[in-house]
Amino acid sequence: xxxxxxxxxxxGFGAFRPGQEQAxxxxxxxxxxxxxxxxxxxxxxxxQLPALLRDDLTLVVSPLVSLMQDQVDGLRRVAxxxxxxVNAQQGAAANRxxxxxxxxxELRLMYIAPERFSSPGFATxxxxxxxxxFVVDEAHCVSQWGHDFRPDYFRLADAxxxxxxxxxxxxxxxxxxxxxxxxxxxxxxxxxxxxxxGFDRPNLSFHVVATGTRVDKRRRIAAALGEPDALPAIVYAxxxxxxxxxxxxxxxxxxxxxxxxxxxxxxxARAAAQRRFMAGETPVVxxxxxxxxxxDKADVRTVVHETxxxxxxxxxxxxxxxxxxxLPARCLLFAEPKDKALHVYFIQRGKIEDHEFGAAARRLERxxxxxxxxxxxREVAGKPDEDTARTLIGxxxxxxxxxxxxxxxxxxxxxxxxxxxxxxxxxCRTSARDxxxxxxxxxxxxxxxxxxxxxxxxxxxxHFGDTSGGAAAPGVPCCDVCAPAAAPPAPEPARRAGSAxxxxxxxxxxxxxxxxxxxxxxxxxxxxxxxxGRSKVVAKxxxxxxxxxxxxxxxxxxxxxxxxxxxxxxxxxxxxxxRFPKLEAA
Numbered sequence: 001x002x003x004x005x006x007x008x009x010x011x012g013f014g015a016f017r018p019g020q021e022q023a024x025x026x027x028x029x030x031x032x033x034x035x036x037x038x039x040x041x042x043x044x045x046x047x048q049l050p051a052l053l054r055d056d057l058t059l060v061v062s063p064l065v066s067l068m069q070d071q072v073d074g075l076r077r078v079a080x081x082x083x084x085x086v087n088a089q090q091g092a093a094a095n096r097x098x099x100x101x102x103x104x105x106e107l108r109l110m111y112i113a114p115e116r117f118s119s120p121g122f123a124t125x126x127x128x129x130x131x132x133x134f135v136v137d138e139a140h141c142v143s144q145w146g147h148d149f150r151p152d153y154f155r156l157a158d159a160x161x162x163x164x165x166x167x168x169x170x171x172x173x174x175x176x177x178x179x180x181x182x183x184x185x186x187x188x189x190x191x192x193x194x195x196x197x198g199f200d201r202p203n204l205s206f207h208v209v210a211t212g213t214r215v216d217k218r219r220r221i222a223a224a225l226g227e228p229d230a231l232p233a234i235v236y237a238x239x240x241x242x243x244x245x246x247x248x249x250x251x252x253x254x255x256x257x258x259x260x261x262x263x264x265x266x267x268x269a270r271a272a273a274q275r276r277f278m279a280g281e282t283p284v285v286x287x288x289x290x291x292x293x294x295x296d297k298a299d300v301r302t303v304v305h306e307t308x309x310x311x312x313x314x315x316x317x318x319x320x321x322x323x324x325x326x327l328p329a330r331c332l333l334f335a336e337p338k339d340k341a342l343h344v345y346f347i348q349r350g351k352i353e354d355h356e357f358g359a360a361a362r363r364l365e366r367x368x369x370x371x372x373x374x375x376x377x378r379e380v381a382g383k384p385d386e387d388t389a390r391t392l393i394g395x396x397x398x399x400x401x402x403x404x405x406x407x408x409x410x411x412x413x414x415x416x417x418x419x420x421x422x423x424x425x426x427x428c429r430t431s432a433r434d435x436x437x438x439x440x441x442x443x444x445x446x447x448x449x450x451x452x453x454x455x456x457x458x459x460x461x462x463h464f465g466d467t468s469g470g471a472a473a474p475g476v477p478c479c480d481v482c483a484p485a486a487a488p489p490a491p492e493p494a495r496r497a498g499s500a501x502x503x504x505x506x507x508x509x510x511x512x513x514x515x516x517x518x519x520x521x522x523x524x525x526x527x528x529x530x531x532x533g534r535s536k537v538v539a540k541x542x543x544x545x546x547x548x549x550x551x552x553x554x555x556x557x558x559x560x561x562x563x564x565x566x567x568x569x570x571x572x573x574x575x576x577x578x579r580f581p582k583l584e585a586a
Contacts, residue, residue, distance in 0.1 A: 003028075003049075010052050010078050017042045019197035023169075024049050026193030027133055030166035034139075034189060036175050036196040039320030040298075043171045044071060046195070047135045050169075051109045052079060056132030057102055059165070060111045061156060063138055068111040070296055075109060085111040089267075103128035114141075114152040115404065117159045127163060134160035136187060139170035140313070143182035154398065157187045173320065174313040177465040199316070199461055200470035203323045205330045206456035207480040207487045215532030215550030217334045218246060221304055222253035224332055224488045230302045231256070231283040236318055238307035238342070240264045240288060246306060247286040254284065261287040289318060298325035304332045308339040310346070311442035312449055312463050328476045332488065335450050343447075347439045352391060356381070357428040360392040361401055361420035368416050373402070377412050386410070391435075396420070399427035455482050506530075506555075506563050507572075509548035511585060514573060516546050520582035523575075527560045 003024055008014040016024070019035070020042055026033040027050035037043045048071075051058035062068055068085045075083045084098040084107055101107050103125070116122050134156075136142065142153040160168050168187050175183060184192060211217040225233055235250070237243045243260040250258045259273045259282045276282040278297055285291060289309075303322040309315040315333065323329030360380050367375040380389035393412060396402045401424050404414040418424070449459045456479035461470045472478040477486030513526050519541065521529065528535065529543045532550030543549065552560055564583075567573045575581040 006049060006053055010049060011045070012078075017045075017197075019195040020045055022193065023195040026195075027167065027169050028053050030132070032167050032187075032189040032192040033169045034180065034184060034192045034194050035169065035171040036180060037171070037173060038197070038199050038201055039173045039317060040201070040324035041173075041197060043137075043173065046171060047133060047169050048075065048109065050133060052082075054108070054132050056130045056166070057105075057107055058109050058133040058135060059126075059131055059163075060109060060135040060137055061114050062111055063114055063141060063152075067137070068113075072111060074296075079108060082106070082108040083110070086116060087111070087113045099125050099129075102126065105130065114156060117152075117155050123159055123162060129163075131160075131163045131165045133167055133169055134163065134165035135169045135171065137171050139172040139183050139187070140175050140179050142170070142186045143175075143179045152404070154186070161188070174317045174464070176313070176463065198468050198470075199464045199466045200457065200468060201320065201323065202471060202473040203326055203328050203476055204319070205328070205472065205477045205479060205483075205486065206319070206460070207330065207332050208450055208456065209332060209334045209480070209488050211334050211336050213532055213550075213553045214336070214534070215553035217306065217336055218249050219253075219550075219553070220488060221246075221306065221332075221334060222250055224304065224330075225250070225254055225284060225302060230330070232277070232280065232297065232300050233284050233302040233304060234291065234300055234318075234321055235284060235286045235304040235306060236289060236291075236309070237286055238288075238339075242306065243286045243288060247284075250284060250286065256284060257282045258284040258286060261285050261291040263288065289314065296324070297321070299327075300324065300329065301327075302330050302332065304334070306334055308333065308335050308343070308446060308450055310343060310439070310446070312446045312460065313442070315446065316460055316464075328473070333450070340447060343443050347436070347443060350387070350391065350439065351436060352388070352395070352428075352432045354425070354429060356388075356392060357395065357425055357432075358420050360389075361396055361424075364396075364402060364412070364414075365416060371416050372414070373416060374411065374413050377410050380412050391432075395428045395431045396424075398431050399424040453481055455479055457482075506552060506560070507567060509551055510560075510564055510567060511572065513546055513548045514583045515585055517541075517543060520576075520584060522580065522582050523561060523564050526564060526583060527557050530560055531555065531557060 003021060004014050007016065019037060023033055023035045023046035027047060033046070035043055035046050047058060047060065068087060072083050072085050084101060086095045086098050098110060102110050136153070136156055142156070157168070168189060170183055170187055170189065172183070209220065211220060221235065224230060235246065237246050240262040243262045247258045247260040259276065261270055261273045273282065273285060274291070277285045300322045303319050305315065305318070309318065319331035322331055359382060363375070363380055363382065364373045367373045377386045377389045378384045381392055389412065393402065393404055397404055400417055401420050402414050403417055404412070445463060449456070449463070452459065457470050457472065461468065477483035480487035509530060510526060513529050514521065517529070521543070525537070528538065529546060529549055530552045532553040538544055564573070568575065571586050573583050574586045576584060
C-alpha cells in the first residue's frame with residue numbers, strides 16, 4: 001500500500017501537509033527522524049500513520065496526560081483496540097493489562113509518560129514486546145536549552161536502545177537550531193531524517209499591548225474578548241491565583257461562562273472545565289500553562305497572555321493554540337512593566353546555592369528505607385517550596401545520586417544510587433549554572449521581542465532560525481507593528497494635571513464608593529479605590545470589591561482628586577473633619 005492510499009484508509013483524507021510524507025516515509029523505513037513543525041501542522045501523523053503501517057509496537061513517550069487521552073480516544077476510531085496508554089491517571093490493573101497486550105503483540109501504539117522508565121521493572125516488562133518505533137514527543141524537553149527541560153527525558157535514549165527499537169522519532173514545535181542539535185545529540189539520533197517545515201502561521205495576528213496597571217489590563221482584555229468573533233478564547237494567566245481572579249472579573253464583563261483551569265484544582269474539576277471548553281459550553285477558559293498542551297480544539301479564535309511568559313518558546317507554543325482550523329485568529333500579549341521585575345525575581349529565587357544540593361541529598365537519604373525514599377516534596381528543599389524541590393531532584397538525578405520514580409505531584413519517590421560526593425556536587429553545580437544561564441537568555445530574548453518595534457512575525461521566525469521571512473495570509477493583519485490599526489485600541493490618554501476630568505459617571509462612582517466603603521474613607525483613599533490601587537488597606541477591608549473599584553485606572557490621580565474636591569465644594573460630599581477626616585454624603 002502506498003502512503004497516500006494508507007492516509008486515505010486510516011485517516012480519511014489523502015493529502016499530506018508539507019513535511020509529513022518525508023517524515024512518515026523515514027519512520028516506516030525504520031530511520032531515526034527529527035520532526036520540527038509548528039503547532040497544528042500535523043506532527044502526530046508523522047508517527048501515528050507509520051505505527052499503523054508497521055507490524056511491531058510504536059511507543060509514544062509524552063509528558064502530557066491530556067494529549068495521551070485525546071490521541072488514544074481519536075485513534076480508537078481508526079485503530080480500534082490496537083492502541084493503549086500507561087500512566088498514573090488510570091489504575092494499576094489497566095496499566096498491567098496494557099503491558100500484557102503489548103507483550104502479546106496485540107498493540108500497534110502505546111502512549112507512556114517519561115517517568116515510567118524510572119519505575120523498577122517497567123522497562124524489563126516492556127522488553128517482552130517487539131518495539132519498532134520509539135517516539136519522543138515534545139522532544140525539546142530532552143534539551144537543557146529547551147524551555148521545558150525535564151530530567152526524566154535524560155534516560156530515554158538508553159531506554160530506546162535497551163529495548164532494541166528500530167528507530168527513534170523525535171517531534172517538537174518549539175526547537176531553535178541550538179535545541180534541535182542538542183536533541184539529536186542527547187537522543188543519539190543516527191543519520192536522522194530531518195524535517196523542519198518552518199514556523200510561520202500565516203493565519204495568526206500577533207499583538208503586544210502595553211498596559212499601565214492590572215486594572216487597566218483586565219479592562220482591555222475584557223474589551224478585546226468582547227469584540228465580534230473573538231471567542232472561543234484561551235487566556236493564560238501567570239499564577240493560579242491570577243486565574244481565579246481574572247475569571248471572576250471577566251464573567252460579568254463578557255456575560256458568558258468563564259472558567260479557571262490550573263494545577264491547584266481537583267483533577268475532576270480540571271477535567272470538567274476542559275470538557276466544557278472542548279464542547280463549546282464554556283467559550284473562555286483562564287488558565288496557567290498547565291492548560292492547552294495537547295488540547296486539540298481547532299476553532300480557538302483568540303489566545304491572550306495576561307503576563308509576559310518566561311520565554312519566546314513558551315509564548316509561541318501557547319499562542320499556537322489559536323487558529324488550528326486555518327482561519328484567522330489573534331494572539332494578544334498584554335505587557336505590564338512589573339512583569340519584567342517578576343521575571344527577574346523568579347530567576348533569582350530559582351538560584352540554587354551550593355550547600356543546598358548536599359542538604360537535599362541528606363534529607364532523601366534519611367527518608368530512605370532499603371535504598372528507596374518516599375517523602376513529601378516540600379521536605380526535600382527544607383522549606384515549603386515545591387518548585388525548588390523539583391529542581392534539586394532534577395540536578396541530583398543528573399549527577400547520578402538518585403533515580404526518581406513515578407510519584408504523586410506532592411511527593412518525592414525514588415531510589416538512592418550513590419553518595420553526593422565531590423564529583424556529584426560538581427556536576428550539580430555545573431547543571432544549575434547552565435540552567436540559570438538559559439533562564440537569563442530566555443528572559444533577554446522575550447523582552448527584546450516585546451520591546452523592539454519590529455515586525456512581531458519576523459522576530460519570532462528569526463528566533464527559531466526560520467529564514468523564510470513569513471507573511472500573513474490575505475486579509476489577516478500581521479501584527480501591531482505592521483498593522484497598527486488592527487491592534488486593540490490604546491487606553492484613553494491621561495489628561496494634563498489641572499484639566500477637567502469627565503463629570504457624570506465619575507461623580508456617580510465617587511459618591512457610590514463613599515457610600516459603600518466600610519469603614520469610611522478619606523479623599524486619597526477614595527481616589528486609590530477608583531484607580532484600582534493594591535495597598536494593604538484596600539485588601540484588608542475588601543475595598544476592591546466595591547462596584548467602582550478600578551473603573552478609572554486610566555485617569556491620573558490628580559484628575560480624580562479634583563472631582564472629589566469639586567463635589568465637596570458643591571456640597572454633594574462633606575468631610576468629617578478631625579485628625580483623620582473621612583468623606584460622607586451630604
